[in-house]
Every structure is written in structure tokens, then in C-alpha cells.
Amino acid sequence: MLSSVPLHPSPSKTQLRLPVVLFALSDPARLHIVKTLDTRGETMCAGVGLRLAKSSCSRHFKVLREAGVIRTRRHGTAYLNTLRREELDARFPGLLDAVLRAT
Amino acid sequence: MLSSVPLHPSPSKTQLRLPVVLFALSDPARLHIVKTLDTRGETMCAGVGLRLAKSSCSRHFKVLREAGVIRTRRHGTAYLNTLRREELDARFPGLLDAVLRAT
DNA sequence: CTTGTAGTTCGCGTACTAGCGAACAATAGA
DNA sequence: TCTATTGTTCGCTAGTACGCGAACTACAAG
Numbered sequence: 346m347l348s349s350v351p352l353h354p355s356p357s358k359t360q361l362r363l364p365v366v367l368f369a370l371s372d373p374a375r376l377h378i379v380k381t382l383d384t385r386g387e388t389m390c391a392g393v394g395l396r397l398a399k400s401s402c403s404r405h406f407k408v409l410r411e412a413g414v415i416r417t418r419r420h421g422t423a424y425l426n427t428l429r430r431e432e433l434d435a436r437f438p439g440l441l442d443a444v445l446r447a448t
Numbered sequence: 449m450l451s452s453v454p455l456h457p458s459p460s461k462t463q464l465r466l467p468v469v470l471f472a473l474s475d476p477a478r479l480h481i482v483k484t485l486d487t488r489g490e491t492m493c494a495g496v497g498l499r500l501a502k503s504s505c506s507r508h509f510k511v512l513r514e515a516g517v518i519r520t521r522r523h524g525t526a527y528l529n530t531l532r533r534e535e536l537d538a539r540f541p542g543l544l545d546a547v548l549r550a551t
Numbered sequence: 552c553t554t555g556t557a558g559t560t561c562g563c564g565t566a567c568t569a570g571c572g573a574a575c576a577a578t579a580g581a
Numbered sequence: 582t583c584t585a586t587t588g589t590t591c592g593c594t595a596g597t598a599c600g601c602g603a604a605c606t607a608c609a610a611g
Contacts, residue, residue: 363550364474371471372569390588398571403589405569422578422586439546447466447540475599493558501601506558508599525556525608 361413361436369412370444375405379428382415383445387425464516464539472515473547478508482531485518486548490528 369375374395381393395402406426409415414433417426433441472478477498484496498505509529512518517536520529536544 363547364476364479367470367547368474371467371474373467374569376467397569399588400572400590401570403587407589408568417588419578419587422588424588437546437550439542440550443540443542443546444466444470447543477599494556500599502558503560503602504600506560510559511598520558522557522608525558527558 361432363437365412366414366433366437366440369408369414372405372408374401375409376444378405378409378426379414379441380445382426382428387427389423389425464535466540468515469517469536469540469543472511472517475508475511477504478512479547481508481512481529482517482544483548485529485531490530492526492528 370379374397377395378393382388385392390402390406395405397405406415406417410417413429415426416429417424419425428441430441473482477500480498481496485491488495493505493509498508500508509518509520513520516532518529519532520527522528531544533544
């Protein structure tokens with residue numbers, strides 16, 4: 346029983362692209378996810394409290410994941426999501442902070 | 449003959465909304481417009497050098513205008529566009545700079 | 552009044568987005 | 582093995598985005 350598995354389609358082999366990242370952040374539901382991950386740290390999909398169908402939730406997480414905004418790993422039956430702060434800050438300094446600060 | 453006219457559908461009576469602004473910035477053509485306005489100051493639509501039909505250009509400017517990212521005024525037959533730096537910086541501190549810095 | 556310049560608006564086709572439910576996959580525990 | 586938990590993926594519908602050309606508006610100058 347591994348305590349954490351790397352996991353998932355594409356954490357982001359795509360070099361982070363600004364338009365893609367901005368698009369990922371341009372949806373209220375996804376902004377909510379990002380804010381929640383920022384304040385609570387590792388969180389399960391269900392833990393962010395979106396009032397959407399599971400499938401819709403899943404897609405939003407997928408958009409963020411493929412844009413390189415978040416990373417998902419698995420721990421047992423739980424999927425734990427985190428912000429990719431370091432990568433984002435390295436490539437787009439100040440962007441994530443500015444977005445998070447903007448309510 | 450007035451030297452400048454306020455002008456245009458809606459410079460942005462809509463209180464700046466983050467998702468809308470991020471969406472406006474999530475398109476390569478519009479990012480290019482924003483960068484050009486930042487470096488050159490007041491610029492005409494034609495002046496940013498987009499390789500698109502006039503109508504497409506016009507729509508991109510409209511998206512930016514309605515999101516509150518740019519302002520357009522008219523001077524004779526010329527339409528001069530500027531970034532709404534103050535408003536953006538006031539509402540979303542650091543956001544525009546972060547986007548502009550991110551290549 | 553006519554022409555030229557600079558954008559805007561409209562209609563059209565194509566493509567993508569977002570929402571949903573239903574069916575599937577993987578893991579932990581009884 | 583059977584069941585519950587968590588997401589993922591698929592197929593569908595409705596709405597929107599983006600590209601274009603064509604027709605229109607507004608202003609300036611001859």
C-alpha cells in the first residue's frame with residue numbers, strides 16, 4: 346500500500362502556457378477551487394464544495410490539471426489536489442498571488 | 449471639432465469582474481493587444497498588427513473593452529486605445545503587471 | 552456631395568465549453 | 582468476494598467563441 350501515487354493523465358508535460366492558464370482561471374467554479382486549495386492545502390474534489398454534478402466537477406479539475414495549475418495524487422480512495430505554486434511562481438511570477446488576492 | 453470624445457458602447461459600467469478580465473486576457477491575440485498597448489501607449493486598432501480580418505480585430509477589442517481592460521476614445525477618424533491601468537491596479541493589484549511580465 | 556479612413560455590426564459556419572446522468576475503474580474494508 | 586467510496590469517461594444538449602466577408606456608421610478633407 347503506497348502512501349501516495351504520482352498519478353493522472355497529464356500533470357502538465359505541456360510547458361505552462363499563459364493563455365491556457367488564464368483561461369483555466371477564468372471560470373468562477375475553477376477560481377473557487379484554486380482559492381480553496383490555497384487556503385486549505387491538499388483537498389479532495391468533494392472537499393471544495395462545488396454545487397455541481399460529479400462529472401462537471403471532475404472536468405473543472407481536469408482543466409486546471411491540464412493547464413498545470415494543480416496537481417492530483419491519490420491516497421487510498423481519496424484524490425488529493427494541490428496548487429502547483431512553485432512551477433507557477435517560477436514561470437509567471439506574481440500571477441497566482443495577484444489572482445488569489447483579487448477576492 | 450472636439451479633440452477627444454469619451455465614446456463607445458461600454459467602457460465598463462460593469463464593476464470589473466475577475467473571471468471576465470481573466471477570460472479577456474486568455475486569448476493570444478488579446479494578450480498581444482494588451483502588451484502592445486502597454487509598450488506603445490495609445491494605439492489604433494490597426495496599429496497592433498494583428499493578422500486578422502477587421503471584424504475579428506474589432507471583436508477582440510470589444511471583449512477587452514467590455515471586460516474593462518482597455519478604454520477607447522476617438523480622435524478624428526482614429527480610434528485610440530489605452531490600458532485602464534489605474535482601474536485594474538486598484539481592483540486587482542499586481543495582476544496586469546504579472547500578466548505583462550509573463551512574456 | 553463624394554471619397555477615403557477607421558471601426559462596428561450582422562449573418563454564417565465551425566468548433567469548443569459547460570452542464571447533466573449513466574456507466575466504468577480503482578482502492579479499502581467487511 | 583461483495584460493497585462503498587471517489588473520480589473518470591462517454592454521450593447528449595444548449596450556449597458561446599472565433600474566424601470570415603459584406604454592409605453600415607462616423608468623421609475629415611477635397
